[in-house]
Amino acid sequence: MFKNLTGWSRVKSPWICHLNTGGCNGCDIEVLAALMPRFDIERFGILLKATPRHADVLVCTGAITRQMKDRAVRIYEQMPEPKFVIAVGSCACSGGVFWGCYNVLGGIDKAIPVNVYIPGCPPRPDAIIHGVIKLLGALDPRYTELLEELKRKGEIHVSGK
Amino acid sequence: MSAESDIQDKLKEVFGEKISELKTIRERRVFVRIPLPLVKEVISYLKQNLGMTHITTITAIDVGEEIEVLYHFLCRGVALSLRTSVPKANPVIDTITPIIPGAILYEREIQDLLGLKVKGHPDPRRLVLPEGWPEGVYPLRKEYKVKVEES
Amino acid sequence: MSVSIPIGPQHPALKEPTHLMVTLDGERVVDIDMRLGYNHRGIEKGAESRNYIQNIYLTERICGICNVAHTSTFCQGVEELLGLEVPKRGLFIRTLLCELNRIHSHLLWLGVAGHEVGFDTLFMYSWRDREIVMDLIELISGNRVNIGINAIGGVRRDISDDMRPQILQGIGQLEDRSQYYLEVASTEVTFVRRTQGVGKLPKEKAIELCAVGPYARASGVEYDLRKDDPFAAYPYLDFKVITSDRCDVLGTAIVRVLEIMESCKMCRQIIEGLPPGEIKVKAPRKVPPGEVVSKTEAPRGELIHYIRSNGSDRPERLKVRTPTLADIPSVLYSLRGGYIADIPIVFAAIDPCMACMDRVLLLDIDNRKTESMMTWEELREYGMRWYANRKG
Amino acid sequence: MTRIGSMFPEIWRHLFRKRATVLYPFERLNVPKGLRGKPVFDEKKCSLKCKGACAIDCPAKAIVMEKIDEKASRPVFLLDRCAFCGQCAESCPFGSITLSEEFELAQYDRKSLISKQW
Numbered sequence: 001m002f003k004n005l006t007g008w009s010r011v012k013s014p015w016i017c018h019l020n021t022g023g024c025n026g027c028d029i030e031v032l033a034a035l036m037p038r039f040d041i042e043r044f045g046i047l048l049k050a051t052p053r054h055a056d057v058l059v060c061t062g063a064i065t066r067q068m069k070d071r072a073v074r075i076y077e078q079m080p081e082p083k084f085v086i087a088v089g090s091c092a093c094s095g096g097v098f099w100g101c102y103n104v105l106g107g108i109d110k111a112i113p114v115n116v117y118i119p120g121c122p123p124r125p126d127a128i129i130h131g132v133i134k135l136l137g138a139l140d141p142r143y144t145e146l147l148e149e150l151k152r153k154g155e156i157h158v159s160g161k
Numbered sequence: 162m163s164a165e166s167d168i169q170d171k172l173k174e175v176f177g178e179k180i181s182e183l184k185t186i187r188e189r190r191v192f193v194r195i196p197l198p199l200v201k202e203v204i205s206y207l208k209q210n211l212g213m214t215h216i217t218t219i220t221a222i223d224v225g226e227e228i229e230v231l232y233h234f235l236c237r238g239v240a241l242s243l244r245t246s247v248p249k250a251n252p253v254i255d256t257i258t259p260i261i262p263g264a265i266l267y268e269r270e271i272q273d274l275l276g277l278k279v280k281g282h283p284d285p286r287r288l289v290l291p292e293g294w295p296e297g298v299y300p301l302r303k304e305y306k307v308k309v310e311e312s
Numbered sequence: 313m314s315v316s317i318p319i320g321p322q323h324p325a326l327k328e329p330t331h332l333m334v335t336l337d338g339e340r341v342v343d344i345d346m347r348l349g350y351n352h353r354g355i356e357k358g359a360e361s362r363n364y365i366q367n368i369y370l371t372e373r374i375c376g377i378c379n380v381a382h383t384s385t386f387c388q389g390v391e392e393l394l395g396l397e398v399p400k401r402g403l404f405i406r407t408l409l410c411e412l413n414r415i416h417s418h419l420l421w422l423g424v425a426g427h428e429v430g431f432d433t434l435f436m437y438s439w440r441d442r443e444i445v446m447d448l449i450e451l452i453s454g455n456r457v458n459i460g461i462n463a464i465g466g467v468r469r470d471i472s473d474d475m476r477p478q479i480l481q482g483i484g485q486l487e488d489r490s491q492y493y494l495e496v497a498s499t500e501v502t503f504v505r506r507t508q509g510v511g512k513l514p515k516e517k518a519i520e521l522c523a524v525g526p527y528a529r530a531s532g533v534e535y536d537l538r539k540d541d542p543f544a545a546y547p548y549l550d551f552k553v554i555t556s557d558r559c560d561v562l563g564t565a566i567v568r569v570l571e572i573m574e575s576c577k578m579c580r581q582i583i584e585g586l587p588p589g590e591i592k593v594k595a596p597r598k599v600p601p602g603e604v605v606s607k608t609e610a611p612r613g614e615l616i617h618y619i620r621s622n623g624s625d626r627p628e629r630l631k632v633r634t635p636t637l638a639d640i641p642s643v644l645y646s647l648r649g650g651y652i653a654d655i656p657i658v659f660a661a662i663d664p665c666m667a668c669m670d671r672v673l674l675l676d677i678d679n680r681k682t683e684s685m686m687t688w689e690e691l692r693e694y695g696m697r698w699y700a701n702r703k704g
Numbered sequence: 705m706t707r708i709g710s711m712f713p714e715i716w717r718h719l720f721r722k723r724a725t726v727l728y729p730f731e732r733l734n735v736p737k738g739l740r741g742k743p744v745f746d747e748k749k750c751s752l753k754c755k756g757a758c759a760i761d762c763p764a765k766a767i768v769m770e771k772i773d774e775k776a777s778r779p780v781f782l783l784d785r786c787a788f789c790g791q792c793a794e795s796c797p798f799g800s801i802t803l804s805e806e807f808e809l810a811q812y813d814r815k816s817l818i819s820k821q822w
Contacts, residue, residue, distance in 0.1 A: 022352075022353060023376075024373040024374060024375055024376040024379070024458075025375065025376045025377060026373070026376025026377075026379070026457040026458055027376070028376070029376060029377060029420060029457065030456070030457060032439070033439065033442075033443075033446075033456075036436065036439040036440060036443075037436050037439070037440040037724045037725055038440055038443045038724055038725060038726060039725070039726060039728060040725045043725070043727070063353065065291075065352060065353060066291040066293065066294075067291040067292075067352070090764065090766075090784060090785060090786060090787055090788075091373075093784035093785075093814065093817070094782070094784040094785045094814065095785075096373075096764050096785055096787055097369055097370055097373050097763050097764045097787050098353050098355070098358065098370075098373070099358075099764065099765055099785075100307050100358055100361055101307070101353045101354040101355060101357065101358035102300050102305075102307045102354040102357055102358075103291070103300075103352050103353050103354040104353045104354065107784070107814075109814075115812065116810055116811070116812060117784055117810065117811055117812075117813070117814055117817060118809070118810045119783045119784050119786060119788075119809050119810075119811075119817060120788060120807060120809065121373075121455075121458055121786075121787040121788050121789070122376065122456070122457050122458065123807065123809075124456060124807050126726075126728045126732075126733060126807075126808070127807045127808050127809065127810065129728045129729070130728075130729070130808040130810055131810035133729060134810045134811075134812070138812070146729065147729075150729055150730075186604075187392070189541050190605055192603075214519050214520065214522070215519070215522050215535070216522055217607070217614065217616050217633060217638075218616055218618075218631065218633035220618045220629070220631040222620060222628070222629045222631075231618070233605060233616065233618070238540045238541065240541070240605050240607060242605060261522070262520055262521055262522075262641065263520065263521045263522025263638070263641060264522075265641060266637060266638075266640065266641065267633070274356075291352075300354060300357050301356060301357055305357075307354075307357060307358075307361070362763070363760075363761075365761050365763075365791060365795075366761065366762075366763040366791075367763075368763075369763035369764075369787060369789050369791065370763060373787075433711060433715070434711075437714070440724050447736075450736055450739065451736045451738075453738075454736070454738040454739050454740040454790070454803075455739070455740050455788065458787070458789070460740070460789045460790060460791075468790075468794070469738065492714065496711060500711060501708050
């Protein structure tokens, strides 16, 4: 009984911690815009927490620079165990436009394991919310059904290809 | 074109033939080449007489066996760029921070990215490159090649 | 006896990675040292291995908030190298987006400043109103933040006639919202008491340390590139340069809100006076050898791109100096002597954009003192003693 | 000069205004016509012979040309690298690439972000 209670509370209120590892801060302001009144992801119980210790989900933006690599790993280790990482923006997914720059190592997955990749430069706040729902879908199938149902109604173009 | 020609005449009359390539490529853009030892003297002259206080930035370019240094100033609304070149063998220039304190950052940058030793700099610590960066490797030099690996 | 506290690269007040080593004497900041480099991506070296078209998109991603300023500077520089004559309509559209980007950047700053002072209502309100200008930018350029509107030789998208009423209506809303924010920024007690007299920067210090942008204009330095070195369509617009002689963080807030209203006025002039004709001129791929100093007024101040070309389709050298970098010496000057609680707001006064700045870092100008670390008990007694003799 | 509560009339007025929040998955924001979303490749228009005019100009090197035979090649879009800037649509001499308005592209792994559209 206790197990699905924690599972339920984890899905219902995933607290996020935002980490910018060296991008152009376009995605940071889009993550913030998702927290603002217009998109307001607090209705999913998502709160922006300052310290990684209180957070379940690490929202990473920006390509990994050489300087931030070990700090990102240290912050990832400080997070409590059921932890997930969302890479927001093409720089976080793969280093994007900064290929060949000597101080950029590439995407976030060069330092920490990533669960959901959200491409876009920067992804719109609703694309970020769609990524968060997709992550929640991995924990609780009802969210994936929600996405499937909305896809059938043609509300969202969830693209497989 | 009054400000530009005014600056050019003043420079020509004081420094005469020591400065060269004095040209105005368009309004509010003046380029001039000055020999290395004269850098401090020209800048302090410009500061006292033409009321120049604002430095925009210092650019350093690796042109084969020399490093070209451009000081970009704002003098009476004109973007004045002083150009000198430093031999790559012993790349040393002296600091202009006592004359224009705002230049402290830009000297640190060329020191770090191009290996130009700045003599007399109040704080010559490492700049923007990460701690683990090997000594003596300067990324903005031509011989530094970035290996582009396909991800 | 003082304590040095590292404010690490990941910190709630600073949205972006920078590292502040603050040396404190009790609550008062004695000396501050800033270590950047967390955001340094080596863009200048990267620019040398890309052709001019790819470089537009690379310079655009130097900073996400003031990206249209970067692409305008870069395209303007390359157009000067090529000797291209950009059609007037293209210049007007480029200026319109520069001003819309300034409005969105200043509203963003107003919210972040409110958040760092703990005044979250202002944060929520100003960011909700920022959505109006984000919708306008998205309508014109197709992307909310990274506006890819500039190309070498003009702009990529035109403003069709059915967009005009929407833009004018949006600007009307923005005008009365900024009127309201001016009243809030200058009279609301929660905001004024935390920003009045904080982060003092006298005018001669601002001139000496070469500060730029709204931060310098709040200390009375009359320096605005749109007036002194007009580029794009600014010669055809009439606007006034806003300065205030308050020399503190509240001054920067008032200057920025007034600049929003000025930008709204300019956008209205541009939309009404939009000349007909072409928006773009065909540009060759190879640029003849030459060099250019291209300067524009980014939302945070004077931005310079130095481009040197060697006749091929790749630049030989691209040097970018962004406004935040010029403001750092003056913000560190004004941080000294303040309280630790004021660090976020004073630091936010220059609207730091680490992504912009990370080509250089700075250290305290006068000499450095090394202190030994104190244990927790020593710190507590020291704190009580410090406050006791402060009262006595 | 400073007054307490200059925000109260504003807060009072907001009690009766329409809510500002768009309940995203259930309620969608109408997307403007020219939104730069996922690049869509139309093989009929493409000449397959130009050896990647789009790939040369792509700032993020997000287009890889896949060989069909020794002369012809087709672009493969790596969506995790793509910056959605629309330069490929402009550089393609035959206009075979257009940007759709699809922006919900989150995936669990990078492999499913590689889009081969033929």
